[in-house]
Amino acid sequence: VEKWDITYEQGQDLESLRRAAHELRETDTPVAFPTETVYGLGADATRSSAVCAIFAAKGRPADNPLIVHVHSIPQLRSLLLGGKNTQNGTADPIPDIYKPLIKKFWPGPLTIILPNPEGSVLAPEVTAGLDTFGARMPRSILSLALMRLAGVPLAGPSANASTRPSPTAAEHVKDDLDGRIHTIIDGGPCEVGVESTVVDGLSNPPAVLRPGGVTVEQLRLCPGWENVVVGYKDKHEHDIRPRAPGMKYRHYSPKASVILYEAGAKMPNQNDITNPEKGYKSVGIIRTKSWPTALGLPVESLRSTNGDSDVAASAPKSFAHSLESTTSNLLRSIIQHQVPHASCHSLQSPTAGPISVWDIALGTSTEDVARGLFSALRELDKKGVETIFVEGIDDRTGDDIAAAVMNRLRKAAELRV
Ligand code: TXA
């Protein structure tokens, strides 16, 4: 998969990964790669020129540190030892507090904050002046293969333009970064759909700095993490200085304005949309667990207005990962996985004429909502809607990744909740 000219040739996947790995080693242009959470924009974390090119391509503020992706525990150890060899009975440099987490959640959607050693091999831009670095081992087989072939740790933020929703399909990366990078490795739509959970186990008590693909409940079950605290805030963020620098920035924003309805709030109705004071011409509705249909419009009328397939059937489905698959098989199976699509209905405003209502149903499980969320925001931007009404989900129980979903939605909606 290269240079936007996306072709899949049997047996060529490895060759494509080799070329991408070569590009990572020999040039400064970042390479976009799939992970189970969102697509990352990778560069050799040990070379300043390559790391700076990530910030330039994304338009990312320089004080927001990057996550370092590793493919193995020895590779992580060597980063903690400043690149020195790990043999000869040296004490394990991985802090004990993280061992149960690594065992349970890696490879997977968890980023841990580690001390950056004296004489670190990491480019200083990666850590943005902090004395720690974030590390994660993703579980996408393509990302692991790429890192192994490249042989260097990959600094990798999400591969969106800064402030945009994170990319959960290769197409999203192309939409944001076309002309700024040369290569995207297309692994199909991402399995989790929200970014990794960032945790700080160096503080006492340990803290979650960003909610993500691993839940607080899951963390609490690990020894040493029973009293983990929530170290981020969804609302009134500007009042505090967040411990993950990235949490202070405007984020996840589609071009349209987002109005978030907290779980249980009354859904908008047709009069809210046709109200002449609002002057809506085109709106989007993202439904999750409870809103039965967009604005109470019958599903039949939603379907009849365009040729799209059944709204419910377009909700994303999980796909299986198999470490035994060849990359070719894996690619083929993943590409069949659907991203959510919008269907259109037209409402008549008393004064302003027809209003287009674009409706997306993400599905009723939290996993489906997480997987389809960023994609839905981007899809509605493409339809040119001015305002997006989103049905929130209940994030009070902590036993699923609803906290991550609502954190992203509250940011996308800024104050319109
Ligand atoms: O799932 C993910 O984590 C994706 C995929 C590509 O791995 N990556 C990702 O990276 O979301 P990014 O750069 O969009 O978000 C990284 C977050 C930011 O909020 C950043 O401030 C925080 O991690 N972070 C990184 N290093 C840190 C450190 N040393 N201390 C505190 N926070 C840190």
Ligand code: MG
């Ligand atoms: Mg990001």
